[in-house]
Amino acid sequence: SQQGEEDPQALSIQEGENATMNCSYKTSINNLQWYRQNSGRGLVHLILIRSNEREKHSGRLRVTLDTSKKSSSLLITASRAADTASYFCATVFAGGTSYGKLTFGQGTILTVHP
């Protein structure tokens, strides 16, 4: 079963605006990652945040992690039309036989209008 739930399911914004996507998960994790997927293509890794980190930045991306609430958010600032894609959070289990297993959330479809 899928570990993560994301909201919103779809987000439509204008170029230049910020986009925020949220992800919740259920079990203890080793790390949480965000990926982007353009339609019908492979996934591209965006950023990884470890369970002992609270915030991480990479270019126009800002990720937060709240392990007490089992949630994460991805903020894309100053969005561009090229950011139009599906965004998935993915969690890596902390232990047991599923150690290292990466499980994806349902995803958010982001549309950025020029």
Place this chain on the structure above:
Amino acid sequence: DTEVTQTPKHLVMGMTNKKSLKCEQHMGHRAMYWYKQKAKKPPELMFVYSYEKLSINESVPSRFSPECPNSSLLNLHLHALQPEDSALYLCASSRSRETGELFFGEGSRLTVL
């Protein structure tokens, strides 16, 4: 450009056919993965190989048979598939099963008639 190469990009097969999907990486990664993705859904893990040994099988039907001939190659052998197996099959690799970042190929889009 992805450093994980998947072939073929598109595959159409009948339910009685036998075909294979291939995946290759030359990044020295020691973990390789097969994911299945249906339209508008997240990728679902099928298999994980770690150091060329199968370490995770997510209860995948036996009509899907993975093979890891060496650390750079991963195959998925297909036999007696069903139309509901039509999907995008994604291969990925990572430095190890314990590290995070996965590198994905562009996928093989499979249609079962």
